[in-house]
Amino acid sequence: MKTEQNNEMSRRSFLKRTILTGTAICVTPTLEKVTAAERAIAGKSSTSVTTFPASMAAVRMQRTLGSGKAAFTVSAMGYGCMGLNHNRSQYPSKDKEIALVREAVERGVTLFDTAESYGYHINEKLVGEALKGYTDRVFVSSKFGHKFVNGVQVKTEEDSTPANIRHVCENSLRNLGVETLGMFYQHRIDPNTPIEIVAETCSELIKEGKILHWGMCEVNTETIRRAHKVCPVTAIQSEYHFMHRAVEENGILALCEELGIGFVPYSPLNRGFLGGMINEYTQFDTTNDNRQTLPRFQPEAIRANYRIVEVLNAFGRTRGITPAQVTLAWLMNKKPFIVPIPGTTKLSHLEENLRTCDIVFSAEEMTELEKAVAAIPVIGSRYDALQESKIQK
Template sequence: MKTEQNNEMSRRGFLKRTALAGAAICIAPTWGKVTAAEKVITGESAISHTTIPSGMAAVRTQRTLGSGKAAFTVSAMGYGCMGLNHNRSQYPSKEKEIALVREAVERGVTLFDTAESYGYHVNEKLVGEALKGYTDRVFVSSKFGHKFVNGVQVKTEEDSTPANIRRVCENSLRNLGVETLGMFYQHRIDPNTPIEVVAETCSELIKEGKILHWGMCEVNTDTIRRAHKICPITAIQSEYHFMHRTVEENGVLALCEELDIGFVPYSPLNRGFLGGMINEYTQFDTSNDNRQTLPRFQPKAIRANYRIVEVLNAFGRTRGITPAQVALAWLMNKKPFIVPIPGTTKLSHLEENLRATEIIFMPQEMKELEDTVAAIPIIGSRYDALQESKIQK
């Protein structure tokens, strides 16, 4: 089993890694400390052939998603690529976005997240172009499961049949210009295809060397247990942040800990809201921003929910950190197997996000944050009725 894992890592060109760092003493907030579950990135590492310059905003630690044969060691923070072109209003030129993605690589990010549905192949091709020449240093995760007909998504149906999983996999490999996907997630559950069939198909793709690991998005504990028995799951990807803590309440996060499955929170800043840059007057691009349709992003809801941003701002002000850094650091301090994937189109925000990997909160600080935020009622649902219906309860 260990030999197989080593073969997987070498196939991606990964160099030797440093030993586990000792357990860090919690100092609030402490910069540059490392938990016992993380590895320090230095010198001859998976990230770069040279040490990342001191003082540069970067991710210098790694975390492991999954265990045993399913173990997957990546940078402690990944990069969510959806917003480079899809559902996040205006964006820079392709040249600037490619430069930003490559900057993330140079700053230690090794996990990049995309999907077939982010502009139907558009995002995958953009990410593939950006990472050309870097694929021996990084992993790319993509997703299958949405149903498309002639390039148009059928929003009322999902398709995780073995034939579609394989079709999407081949398309993703071609779009990204890689021989193997680091992770392959089921984007949403397909009620017409048993999860055991999905797991078996992914197991075959792993044996064929087309994917290294697999995972699922927005599923419940029963589905996770059933799938994990067929093919060990490396990570679950679900929305998780201060304004959506369902995975704590429905047992998913606890089950991930029990089964040694990693957890990858998407939208860790609540689609940018927790960064404090959105208010009731924000105008979303009507042609390329799904936030305009979400109940939680209507003006009245934004105005009411902004109290949560103020809590993060007040907490961070005396510690020299921003609301976004508070939100990201809180997630990373929750569990050592959590790897958030914030996205951005701005270098300043990339730097801000990466510095959050160096912050450690004391237990009493975590409790203070959680109790204060929990006392504020959250206005508006995170999704509309159709999207919410695709989330397993």
């Protein structure tokens, strides 16, 4: 295992340079002639300053999701914002969470992930408040496609009609306080709206400067090929971690590589489980945590699956890294076009996760890890039957 270190530069001079770069961009008269999308990209050029003191937990590298016109360069690790106030039990006060998100910005994170459906606008509004004044330096991705009636999700249906995509986009822009979304993902496939129509609508939103790029979650290879022909896809966001490696088996990762599409693994720590702080006695908040409904988070499954955490512990112990770091580093070492988006409510975990970006595993270490984890059967399915039925096979 090697650790990559970059040149040192004080935090103060980093901030000064960032501000100066931003100012220079604002006064350039040629900007008047560019589209909203181009303006958004130009405004983000300050993010190329990625040097931090060696002692600071930060993202020092960027990765590019997608290729050609769809290329989107972001911090090598993003921030999954959902758990800040939705589906991950207790969370700190709003002030503390806003401070945490801003700390992530100061540590080089430029990709923040949310969705319309996370508390129906509640998560987007928090992210918008946290990033107020920072949106010239970072990108926010949001998602459309679930069906809501009067703010309540109709769980048996999806809605990717052009009218709904546009409606969700306007809401997301307003909630987040941005002119342009960095990424706009289809959250789940809508069997009643052909993917070509979805891709065409996203293409129009790109031309209008409302989104920079687009992607899809949990779709199959055929859908990706069809969509990519209409409007080049920047990233696929699907579940991927040691306990759910479907994208290796169903051809998604290989297709992303073939077509030059990025991959964003969601729930990269398996909803916290692979961080090692959940056990059979963990009580999930009955009003704000979907894990209590998932087969893999029932006490017997947790007890059996804890053997996987023990493998990560054993591997990490001799290298001085934690199970969460082993998990995230494995994902990042797997492919250079992978950008994980772990979520956290704690500065200590944010620092731990960001330090992963400096960890390099050898090919032998990757094989050793995979072999050890694969020897343990995973107990319990990841979703219940209704949620699993929304996943394209």
